[in-house]
Amino acid sequence: MSWTLETPDGRTLSVNAWNWRPALELLESAGVLDAETAELLGYNILVELGGEDARRIAAFLDSYLSTAPAGGRVLLDGSVTTEPDTFEFHRDDLARNYSATVEWLTRFRDFCHAATNGFTCC
Template structure:
């Protein structure tokens, strides 16, 4: 499953579920997104975020990434690991399958920074 984030002027950013789910958990647990918004962004329906929300996400990720190791990954439970992803499917602990990489969070931050008119996720 994947999502496409797109600005009103057509700038797209694609993300898979493995990166998107922990990103939403991070934004919800930090208070950047409320519970309902985070939940709706987890479905493949058209959900719009405002330019103000996009800028709040970018600002938060600036600070968050400054304290996250370069090769780090944020797991679904919010913990950070620097262990490389083996891409092994963990049936016994499904949460270990999800991780938002620093590279993805950086791309998402940059996308949000340019999304001054907001973006749609679907």
């Protein structure tokens, strides 16, 4: 499953569930997104975020990424690891399959900085 984020001027950013779900958990747990918005963004439906939302996400990620280790991954529970992803499917503990890479979070942050008029997600 994947989502495409799009600004009104046509900029896009694609994300898969493996990166998106931990990113949403991170934003919700930090209070950047409320629980309802984070939940809606987890479905493959049209959700609109305004420019202020995009700026708030970008500002949070600026701060968060300044302390994130290079090559790190944020796991579904919010913890951070530098252990490389083996891409093995963990049937016994599905949460182990999800991690938002620092690389992807950086692209998301940059996208949010550019999304001055907000963006849609679907």
